[in-house]
Amino acid sequence: MPTATKTGQEQMNIVIVGHVDHGKSTVVGRLFADTGSLPEGKLDAVRKECERTGKPFEYAFLLDALSDEQDQGITIDTARSFFKTKKRDYIIIDAPGHIEFLKNMISGAARAEAAVLVIDAKEGVRENSRRHGYILSMLGVRQIIVCVNKMDLVKRDEKVFKQIEKEFRDFLKEIDSAQPKEFIPVCATLGENLAARSKEMSWYKGPTLLEALDEFSKAPSKSDLPLRMPVQAVYKFVSQGDDRRIIAGRIEAGKAKVGDKVVFLPSNKTSTIKSIEGFNVADRQEIGAGWSTGFTLSEEIYVTRGEIMARPEEAPLVSTRFRANMIWLGKKAFTEGRDYKLKIHTQSQPVRLHKINKVIDASEAKGDALKKTDVGRHDVADVILETRQPIAFDTISLGEATGRFVIVDGYDIAGGGIITKVETDEKESLRAEAQARNFNWIKGGVSQEARSLKVGHAPALIMFVGKEGVGKHKYARAVESSLFESGKSAYMLDGTNVLLGVDADLVWVGATQAELVRRFAEVAHILLDAGHLVISTTNAIGLADFSSVQALLPDFPVLAVEINPSKSTVGTADLRFTGKEPESELIQSITDLLIKQNIIPK
Amino acid sequence: MDILDQLEQQSVYILREGFRHFERLCMLWSIGKDSTVLLWLARKAFFGHVPFPLVHIDTSYKIPEMITYRDQLAMEYKLTMIVGQNEAVLKSGKTFPNTQNLPEGDPNKVSRLECCGLLKREALTNTLNGSWPRKRLNLKTGKYELDADKEPYHGVIVGARADEEGSRSKERYFSPRDKNNLWDIGEQPPEFWNQFKTDFAPGTHVRIHPLLDWTELHIWEYIKREKIPTVSLYYDQGSGTRYRSLGCAPCQAPIQSTAKNVDEVIAEIKSGKLKNIAERSGRLQDGKHGLEELRREGYM
Numbered sequence: 037m038p039t040a041t042k043t044g045q046e047q048m049n050i051v052i053v054g055h056v057d058h059g060k061s062t063v064v065g066r067l068f069a070d071t072g073s074l075p076e077g078k079l080d081a082v083r084k085e086c087e088r089t090g091k092p093f094e095y096a097f098l099l100d101a102l103s104d105e106q107d108q109g110i111t112i113d114t115a116r117s118f119f120k121t122k123k124r125d126y127i128i129i130d131a132p133g134h135i136e137f138l139k140n141m142i143s144g145a146a147r148a149e150a151a152v153l154v155i156d157a158k159e160g161v162r163e164n165s166r167r168h169g170y171i172l173s174m175l176g177v178r179q180i181i182v183c184v185n186k187m188d189l190v191k192r193d194e195k196v197f198k199q200i201e202k203e204f205r206d207f208l209k210e211i212d213s214a215q216p217k218e219f220i221p222v223c224a225t226l227g228e229n230l231a232a233r234s235k236e237m238s239w240y241k242g243p244t245l246l247e248a249l250d251e252f253s254k255a256p257s258k259s260d261l262p263l264r265m266p267v268q269a270v271y272k273f274v275s276q277g278d279d280r281r282i283i284a285g286r287i288e289a290g291k292a293k294v295g296d297k298v299v300f301l302p303s304n305k306t307s308t309i310k311s312i313e314g315f316n317v318a319d320r321q322e323i324g325a326g327w328s329t330g331f332t333l334s335e336e337i338y339v340t341r342g343e344i345m346a347r348p349e350e351a352p353l354v355s356t357r358f359r360a361n362m363i364w365l366g367k368k369a370f371t372e373g374r375d376y377k378l379k380i381h382t383q384s385q386p387v388r389l390h391k392i393n394k395v396i397d398a399s400e401a402k403g404d405a406l407k408k409t410d411v412g413r414h415d416v417a418d419v420i421l422e423t424r425q426p427i428a429f430d431t432i433s434l435g436e437a438t439g440r441f442v443i444v445d446g447y448d449i450a451g452g453g454i455i456t457k458v459e460t461d462e463k464e465s466l467r468a469e470a471q472a473r474n475f476n477w478i479k480g481g482v483s484q485e486a487r488s489l490k491v492g493h494a495p496a497l498i499m500f501v502g503k504e505g506v507g508k509h510k511y512a513r514a515v516e517s518s519l520f521e522s523g524k525s526a527y528m529l530d531g532t533n534v535l536l537g538v539d540a541d542l543v544w545v546g547a548t549q550a551e552l553v554r555r556f557a558e559v560a561h562i563l564l565d566a567g568h569l570v571i572s573t574t575n576a577i578g579l580a581d582f583s584s585v586q587a588l589l590p591d592f593p594v595l596a597v598e599i600n601p602s603k604s605t606v607g608t609a610d611l612r613f614t615g616k617e618p619e620s621e622l623i624q625s626i627t628d629l630l631i632k633q634n635i636i637p638k
Numbered sequence: 639m640d641i642l643d644q645l646e647q648q649s650v651y652i653l654r655e656g657f658r659h660f661e662r663l664c665m666l667w668s669i670g671k672d673s674t675v676l677l678w679l680a681r682k683a684f685f686g687h688v689p690f691p692l693v694h695i696d697t698s699y700k701i702p703e704m705i706t707y708r709d710q711l712a713m714e715y716k717l718t719m720i721v722g723q724n725e726a727v728l729k730s731g732k733t734f735p736n737t738q739n740l741p742e743g744d745p746n747k748v749s750r751l752e753c754c755g756l757l758k759r760e761a762l763t764n765t766l767n768g769s770w771p772r773k774r775l776n777l778k779t780g781k782y783e784l785d786a787d788k789e790p791y792h793g794v795i796v797g798a799r800a801d802e803e804g805s806r807s808k809e810r811y812f813s814p815r816d817k818n819n820l821w822d823i824g825e826q827p828p829e830f831w832n833q834f835k836t837d838f839a840p841g842t843h844v845r846i847h848p849l850l851d852w853t854e855l856h857i858w859e860y861i862k863r864e865k866i867p868t869v870s871l872y873y874d875q876g877s878g879t880r881y882r883s884l885g886c887a888p889c890q891a892p893i894q895s896t897a898k899n900v901d902e903v904i905a906e907i908k909s910g911k912l913k914n915i916a917e918r919s920g921r922l923q924d925g926k927h928g929l930e931e932l933r934r935e936g937y938m
């Protein structure tokens with residue numbers, strides 16, 4: 037195989053995809069041969085071997101021969117095969133040999149900067165031509181070339197070529213996929229229009245495959261886009277005598293410099309960058325997209341993994357609902373009513389399939405929307421997903437790394453996709469209120485971190501919900517006392533007390549329910565800002581209002597404890613009890629949950 | 639950002655993901671150049687600290703300089719240094735070096751590959767799952783003591799590179815191993831973008847490969863750029879030979895080379911002089927598929 041590329045030389049990762057037997061291996065073998073990228077004598081050796089065994093020579097055999105060498109570890113840069121043009125080195129990430137496995141194709145293509153999709157002129161567009169075309173677009177591979185191969189089998193007829201181009205373009209259009217940059221008629225076995233121009237197909241005036249590849253550009257730096265740094269972790273290595281509290285992550289877009297005012301979404305917390313941290317690097321004042329770095333902040337605030345650091349004037353979207361294009365690989369279908377896990381940038385959240393807009397069946401010639409109620413294995417679909425709590429993200433057109441996700445079913449990644457649109461949920465105006473309030477909140481002289489250190493725990497709201505007379509009040513009091521006895525700053529907020537004073541001007545009717553919830557949450561917000569563990573119990577505000585309270589309190593943990601749950605609410609609360617349990621059992625479970633969420637120490 | 643920067647950023651990202659998702663996480667350190675670069679990258683990722691244990695499998699046949707270097711760095715970087723060993727086999731003496739002079743066909747003769755299986759693979763498996771005793775370096779006394787921790791590790795960071803040999807090109811950054819430490823190449827989960835497999839069933843564990851995209855040349859250029867201390871065995875000390883890869887003394891032959899320092903090693907690799915010699919060719923135990931088998935059984 038070719039020698040190792042030298043550091044510093046431009047490289048581009050490409051994948052070769054397409055339906056089986058349409059000629060992927062032949063295209064690759066031919067590209068190696070025609071660009072002089074094969075080890076000396078290799079081509080002859082393979083030809084001789086074919087003669088000896090009486091097999092007709094195939095360019096695809098070159099790949100087998102090379103992969104045998106790989107197994108023996110003879111050459112240096114073998115895992116990634118590549119060929120060179122004057123412009124750059126092309127690294128073929130996934131050898132076509134393993135491409136039957138969609139999982140491998142996806143893993144490879146997710147890292148590719150460009151792709152070549154091979155379609156057999158005689159067989160035409162087939163199931164995997166369509167599926168691969170869609171997947172490339174979904175994975176964000178924008179630079180795609182379609183080679184219509186085996187033109188020799190259709191008498192190099194321009195009409196056949198044009199027909200395939202039209203059919204494939206129509207399919208991609210129908211499913212809103214990105215269009216390829218070029219369609220090129222080729223004959224891989226004879227090397228026509230790969231490295232050299234075909235004399236036989238003079239009707240074709242476009243570029244050869246190599247010319248088209250060389251036209252592609254490396255992705256421009258993302259440093260000029262709005263700042264996006266998903267928080268990967270918050271480190272404090274105190275036991276090693278290191279006091280820095282470092283917000284670590286990779287800057288996916290934009291840049292940040294010391295002194296910049298930043299906001300974290302969805303919590304809406306703001307602070308200022310104090311320093312850019314690193315190990316064995318020169319001090320720096322500014323850092324841009326692509327760097328896995330870390331910051332300290334001037335005002336210490338509690339932020340957690342999964343939040344996005346951005347500039348207040350160009351913040352990402354926040355919602356519990358979004359529309360997406362996705363592919364499913366799981367053995368069990370993706371269905372409504374079941375819980376899955378969503379992983380997007382560094383966030384992970386319980387998620388459900390809210391609605392299927394359409395399922396595209398790649399085995400049909402037209403991208404027909406199937407009337408399906410679930411998304412089966414290898415199906416691609418347009419769906420609306422709903423997370424349990426609001427998450428921060430971008431639509432794919434505005435942010436790559438913050439606009440794509442995977443779905444975990446059980447222990448395995450079973451699907452993935454891109455966000456095409458934010459869907460408004462009912463809580464949007466509440467989130468806007470919380471955002472405006474938090475952005476403009478006047479902070480006191482005591483930082484949140486200092487306050488937490490002093491009281492020995494972080495603030496949180498524990499909401500008791502359930503029907504009247506199920507024992508919420510009794511339990512809430514017990515939890516308050518127990519936490520208080522163990523030195524916590526615990527305070528029970530009974531909803532009645534808010535009704536008596538803050539709500540005295542409101543008439544107790546359904547129409548003002550939203551306002552009751554709003555006021556209740558704002559009262560809780562002040563108590564939380566003061567650093568307390570607030571245990572609330574109220575008949576006026578139920579589990580149905582939980583997400584409204586959450587929307588108004590994005591900056592604090594909110595836990596729901598439901599007593600005597602009804603069937604319809606199952607799944608929403610963090611903890612559920614029948615109402616018959618002894619108080620000690622509730623106290624234990626709640627304490628465990630608070631420890632697990634790092635709210636109180638072990 | 640140059641290619642070394644890009645590789646570094648991705649490795650750091652992977653290390654942090656590993657640290658986040660695996661409470662029982664460790665890093666294998668063979669004292670060789672790759673895992674030493676990995677150790678350096680961990681310090682990059684965690685701002686000078688290494689917040690998980692390093693595990694070294696001591697076959698007792700390592701070149702002594704490697705052990706000295708290991709303990710020196712462990713003390714200097716304040717590492718949680720764990721050492722595992724196949725004590726039973728070493729006590730019984732049934733190793734390749736001890737039995738190589740026995741006549742062909744003698745039932746007590748241990749081949750190189752079998753020896754690797756016992757001293758490395760078995761020792762590694764049992765050290766990772768906690769069924770054999772682990773020794774831990776006491777940073778105050780500089781001595782190894784029995785480690786009280788017997789819990790298995792669920793995340794294991796290793797310095798595998800995709801360019802080393804064929805089978806690695808099928809690897810993922812996060813690659814699951816089942817209960818028996820087996821690696822099912824066909825049933826690997828997909829890896830979309832930078833979302834890795836971080837959920838695992840009880841009893842299984844995950845291998846984490848932050849160096850997957852690096853080549854031998856990148857490793858050396860990075861050692862140079864960062865001034866990472868390396869064992870002098872990698873350089874010619876006047877004999878006209880040097881080690882390109884480090885293993886056990888009886889099974890490790892040096893290569894003909896007069897490269898005396900990092901710059902000369904880089905020049906040698908770039909010159910293409912080593913182009914047609916496998917990086918691990920000095921390792922006498924690598925049969926055609928020996929290593930892949932060992933890998934599959936969990937040795938690497």
Ligand SMILES: Nc1nc2c(ncn2[C@@H]2O[C@H](COP(=O)(O)OP(=O)(O)O)[C@@H](O)[C@H]2O)c(=O)[nH]1
Nearest residue numbers: 056057058059060061062096132186223224225
């Ligand atoms: N006639 C003709 N046959 C071709 C051409 N390209 C590939 N083939 C044949 O198509 C078959 C499948 O090709 P291969 O590269 O193995 O397909 P893959 O499965 O996509 O990698 C082989 O027998 C090739 O020789 C071509 O341009 N013309």
